[in-house]
Amino acid sequence: MFYPRQTKEFINIDPLQTGGRLSEEAKKALVEWGDGYSVCDFCTGTLDSIKTPPIYKFVHEILPEFLGCDVARITNGAREGKFAIMHAFSGCKGGEIIMDENAHYSSYVSAERAGLKVIFAKNSGYPEYIVTADDYETAIDSAKNPVLALVTYPDGNYGNLPNIKRIAKVCESNSIPLIVNGAYAIGRMDFKLKRMGGDFIVGSGHKSMASAGPVGVLGMKEDYADIVLKKSEKFKVKEIEMLGCTARGVVVMTLIASFPHIVERIKRWDEEVRKARYFAERFEELGIIQLGEKPHNHDLMFFESKVLYEISKKAKSGRFFLYKELKKKKIHGIKPGLTKHFKLSTYMLSEEEIEYIIRAFEEIIEKYSG
Amino acid sequence: MFYPRQTKEFINIDPLQTGGRLSEEAKKALVEWGDGYSVCDFCTGTLDSIKTPPIYKFVHEILPEFLGCDVARITNGAREGKFAIMHAFSGCKGGEIIMDENAHYSSYVSAERAGLKVIFAKNSGYPEYIVTADDYETAIDSAKNPVLALVTYPDGNYGNLPNIKRIAKVCESNSIPLIVNGAYAIGRMDFKLKRMGGDFIVGSGHKSMASAGPVGVLGMKEDYADIVLKKSEKFKVKEIEMLGCTARGVVVMTLIASFPHIVERIKRWDEEVRKARYFAERFEELGIIQLGEKPHNHDLMFFESKVLYEISKKAKSGRFFLYKELKKKKIHGIKPGLTKHFKLSTYMLSEEEIEYIIRAFEEIIEKYSG
Ligand SMILES: Cc1ncc(COP(=O)(O)O)c(C=O)c1O
Ligand SMILES: Cc1ncc(COP(=O)(O)O)c(C=O)c1O
Numbered sequence: 001m002f003y004p005r006q007t008k009e010f011i012n013i014d015p016l017q018t019g020g021r022l023s024e025e026a027k028k029a030l031v032e033w034g035d036g037y038s039v040c041d042f043c044t045g046t047l048d049s050i051k052t053p054p055i056y057k058f059v060h061e062i063l064p065e066f067l068g069c070d071v072a073r074i075t076n077g078a079r080e081g082k083f084a085i086m087h088a089f090s091g092c093k094g095g096e097i098i099m100d101e102n103a104h105y106s107s108y109v110s111a112e113r114a115g116l117k118v119i120f121a122k123n124s125g126y127p128e129y130i131v132t133a134d135d136y137e138t139a140i141d142s143a144k145n146p147v148l149a150l151v152t153y154p155d156g157n158y159g160n161l162p163n164i165k166r167i168a169k170v171c172e173s174n175s176i177p178l179i180v181n182g183a184y185a186i187g188r189m190d191f192k193l194k195r196m197g198g199d200f201i202v203g204s205g206h207k208s209m210a211s212a213g214p215v216g217v218l219g220m221k222e223d224y225a226d227i228v229l230k231k232s233e234k235f236k237v238k239e240i241e242m243l244g245c246t247a248r249g250v251v252v253m254t255l256i257a258s259f260p261h262i263v264e265r266i267k268r269w270d271e272e273v274r275k276a277r278y279f280a281e282r283f284e285e286l287g288i289i290q291l292g293e294k295p296h297n298h299d300l301m302f303f304e305s306k307v308l309y310e311i312s313k314k315a316k317s318g319r320f321f322l323y324k325e326l327k328k329k330k331i332h333g334i335k336p337g338l339t340k341h342f343k344l345s346t347y348m349l350s351e352e353e354i355e356y357i358i359r360a361f362e363e364i365i366e367k368y369s370g
Numbered sequence: 371m372f373y374p375r376q377t378k379e380f381i382n383i384d385p386l387q388t389g390g391r392l393s394e395e396a397k398k399a400l401v402e403w404g405d406g407y408s409v410c411d412f413c414t415g416t417l418d419s420i421k422t423p424p425i426y427k428f429v430h431e432i433l434p435e436f437l438g439c440d441v442a443r444i445t446n447g448a449r450e451g452k453f454a455i456m457h458a459f460s461g462c463k464g465g466e467i468i469m470d471e472n473a474h475y476s477s478y479v480s481a482e483r484a485g486l487k488v489i490f491a492k493n494s495g496y497p498e499y500i501v502t503a504d505d506y507e508t509a510i511d512s513a514k515n516p517v518l519a520l521v522t523y524p525d526g527n528y529g530n531l532p533n534i535k536r537i538a539k540v541c542e543s544n545s546i547p548l549i550v551n552g553a554y555a556i557g558r559m560d561f562k563l564k565r566m567g568g569d570f571i572v573g574s575g576h577k578s579m580a581s582a583g584p585v586g587v588l589g590m591k592e593d594y595a596d597i598v599l600k601k602s603e604k605f606k607v608k609e610i611e612m613l614g615c616t617a618r619g620v621v622v623m624t625l626i627a628s629f630p631h632i633v634e635r636i637k638r639w640d641e642e643v644r645k646a647r648y649f650a651e652r653f654e655e656l657g658i659i660q661l662g663e664k665p666h667n668h669d670l671m672f673f674e675s676k677v678l679y680e681i682s683k684k685a686k687s688g689r690f691f692l693y694k695e696l697k698k699k700k701i702h703g704i705k706p707g708l709t710k711h712f713k714l715s716t717y718m719l720s721e722e723e724i725e726y727i728i729r730a731f732e733e734i735i736e737k738y739s740g
Contacts, residue, residue, distance in 0.1 A: 014407075038375060251620075
């Protein structure tokens, strides 16, 4: 049975997917390395030690430089990287983790799994939902035993980019190591941990590094390697939190194959921000208001649309009318049933595609406001 | 940069890889669903809830029936499934896990990560390395607080198939839940948890289910689902030990695409055992002795070869002579440097390929025994 992917010919504005489309090189690597354990042909002990194909070079030379950290590893995804750090630090001693209120669910669930109590650094609420260093200060003051902090850069709801430098200072002054969740940054924009601030950086290969999934990256400062990459007492080369090997298959080869493409595209990040701001302006002319940080600094945008919500109350298919109309116009990415609030991404869309989407919303609003 | 896979045209006898080659259907699914988060086009909350593509049907209808269990999930691999169970049971309260001495390193490292102390059920030593129910009885008697037991079926060194029924009885009478690590069974032979015995079954998609990796399967009896699949307190649909979603990408589509092929090939398992036994007989004529269970019941076989070891002492390239000679004959799978002891797999090899490999070893021995 062959299951075709229905959205293949659609214009994709789903924030989850716009940064995960395979590069041409990755498509070739996918076919070449598809078999199970294909990358283990010449393995000498662990995934990151494999010289052929050049995983060692990617993990020990290319990634640390690209992430601006000392030590890096491949993971099965951003969430697996976050959990490995939290689990290593909690070590069944419990404690708390300070987390921005805009954090992704997988950060909260990682903390639950690691036995860490979550204390939120509150956001500023409607309409910008900003989280500042002061919010972290407040949260830390209320904590009894904070062992870690996490900041989502940008967050997955509003696409806000918190001030990491300041947040990192607050954490440092309270000697709390800071995890930067760069799932929507690494692979989209340049990010250097040691320059930006923070002690750990996690990225999502299948979300923002043009890779097949599940795969991700993890970077850290040197002095944390012995905690997070602690070796097994019996199997000396095997790192406990990595269960010895993580993304042991074709996914890592698509990550490596897409890397040159990533290095190029992050140079065009300002262009992506410009397109996003232009899109938000045009949407506001339709009465669809961008919430979150403004002016906006990321392709992920959250919109509030009273006009579409009003239409949904009268439309035949109710709140599903928007999804259905967009589907007719071969636009994928807005969750079915959403009209009042929804998020989308303009990442890597061409000028024509951006105009097409704006016109599509115009036509839909006109059609139902007759 | 395109990295070709050097072993692509080789005959593969690496136990790690013989069961992970993609089916034709999986190759098509690989290309169709390669993009990151491709399977999340119509997601309503969690990976296992996705109706299009039919992941829900696979996880909730097909897998439980295939594994002979009540509840199943997709994981990032066999080790991730083992760790999820151990971590859920240990719950930072510690305790011990009884494990066969032939257990895979990833079982031991999972226990370390979950904070469980490992107590080994000893094997019988040279030459068969058998583990019996009595060995589990002995290990349990020596344990202070055993919370779990694990049996590797078959083990990854000798390919021995322990008597699960008896071992399960011993565990049950001591009310210790039993994990069956079927990484080398699920996808190769028919296995029904509730018929064979045990409380959990883990499988490895990229090792024995003709899938791209990292991906695996996890099955359990109903009364353990609320422990292992406990939901987040804040994000009610998200399962903590699954971090909400596990193999969220193309790997799960290759697993689903290969399933009909798997259902067919497990019917021919007796034929695979017959080929393995024939191979071992022919090898013994060359003075290469199969260790482990005899007669053997699996395609994974461990060999001892004094003749090859003697040659390695005089050969120009020393203990690498075997690897080099096999490479010339386009045979991949024996670890470089091994001569005295090595393991291989005859799984899915044609009769011709089996003869070719036997003749290759004959010629190598002759060449160096002149
Ligand atoms: C902000 C954010 N962080 C983390 C994740 C999880 O990424 P991964 O799937 O690589 O674990 C997501 C995915 O949706 C996200 O939006
Ligand atoms: C006996 C055994 N169990 C478990 C594993 C781990 O399987 P996975 O890579 O799916 O975690 C292996 C892999 O080498 C193995 O040989």
